[in-house]
Amino acid sequence: MTVSLEASLMSAKGAGRKLLVPYITGGMDQWLDAIRAAADAGADAVEIGIPFSDPVMDGPVIQEASWQSLQHGSTPQSVVAEAADLDVGIPLAVMTYYNLAYRAGHERFAANLYRAGISGCILPDLPYVESGPWRTAAEAAGVEPVLLAAPTTPEHRLPDLCAASRGFVYAVGVMGVTGVRSELAASAVEIAARCKRVTDKATLVGVGISNPEQAAEVVQVADGVVVGSSIVRRLLDGDGPEGVAALVSQYRRAIDG
């Protein structure tokens, strides 16, 4: 049974809980167990990366994970099919690049996600201005299209963008690609505040949240965080699902305050 991402996150948010969404690249070694471990350690939803040949929004860590996964022979179908067997009790979303949806055909791609019990889909290279046809197809198929808002998104576009986003609003915390950074950028808090002024949907900051301290800082304003590279780093370093669980627990404690 597919759990609605938006309903689930709104309900947790309404109960005063800060939201934690870890990202794990599908098809890496032990990725399914890592997702189960993340769910047990207090994740509110999990974002599954479907590897793409040209991940232009991703920095070195997720590029390496995508490459490893593709070398293992992962395909969009294999990742989605394996994810269908996850029974973790929290909503799942995929993050991938638009050409995989375009090539499959919007309707077919979305229907495939829905059948696998995946609630949301994030396509970072499909900006709001180009997203109309995909959003229509996704929503018709029961998949929530999550949109990204950036520090450079102009004020006049932000309300429409946030209104069109389903599941949650993905606020890009820093001008740059995914990756681990030593400092939290001021832009992370700013974009969260800007989104929250124009939407009641959950606003999660992703890109540039590299450790539990930064997560704790950003949820002073944001409703939650998406954390990717620091989690995937653990898997690449061979720390396995236990390493992921330990880090997710740390994030959980940090944002719970």
Add this chain to the structure above:
Amino acid sequence: MTMSRPTPEGRFGDFGGRFVPESLIAACEELERAFTEAWSDPSFIDEFQRVLCDYAGRPSPVTECHRLSQRLGVRVLLKREDLNHTGSHKINNVIGQALLAKRMGKSKLVAETGAGQHGVATATAAALLGMECKVYMGAVDVERQALNVFRMKLLGSDVEAVMSGSRTLKDAVNEALRHWVAAVEDTHYCLGSVMGPHPYPWMVREFHRVIGEEARAQCSEILGGGEPDVVTACVGGGSNAIGIFSGFIDTEAQLVGVEPAGGAAVGGGVPGVVHGMLSYLKQDEDGQVLEAESISAGLDYPGVGPEHSYLASVGRATYVSVTDDEVVAAFELLSRTEGIIPALESAHAIAWVAREPSLKGKTVLVNLSGRGDKDVDQMMDILG
């Protein structure tokens, strides 16, 4: 037909668009505004033309190839972009973009390069205008174009070898885009072909229009008021081809783009989205982008500019492909019959003219997009 502005959404028919992360949308919009304004400002156009003339050496001549024509039974005219400063047509676009970047108040340029021609041209414009410049180049290309790497460094640019993916041009574009996302405030992305997100395909075409406009007038003079039967050029991203096609789009001339057999996006691809644009793309059935394989680094690109996809879809231009072996033969043929050593990229167009039987007795204008000095090392290995 004419080559007009794309739609406000940046579409040429179904192709084009602006498929980049939200973070870059504002920068693309800012660039579109700045270019639109500059391109209707006579003082900007005057300055652009003055630099093309006094610095880059325009106009480039059209050369009638008597010995080659006799050999092939085809009247061959060459538009000599190889004679421009830095050795190829690429200089037109980078001068335009560097002047525009200055006008926008940007102090740094970032660029991708395949063969190194666009990188060298960008490094040159940066030196000329006193701007900082960083060039991303696939590690495979760094190795096969060592001379151009040294040139860029000599010109004061920073060259970074890209180790991700297939380590060629497409990966250099990814890395340049990643760099741009993080540096967009003070950095202009000087994209090297008629590709990428709107307004690049349109803007880069406009900066290369000069090739076609000059060639139209020069051909008219040589042909007593007539036009060539066929206009042809090599196509990787497709900037030199768009440049020369733009001068003949409203004529009867047949327009032919020549792709490498191992990287034929129009000939062997299906529509897809990468690097900010919807266009023909070599990809597998899942949508993963395939690596192009060509003897020439400058054409080693799995995609193609969206206006080419449009011209192909409406039948105004046709796209053919030639093999690496045919290219090597054409490289030698032009060197020996005319004393002109072509870039391996440009040799693709020559190879098609040499092979195509239907051209007998016709007049063909070939855009000789660049000179072959950069390829001599590689050809020494191949030809011994």
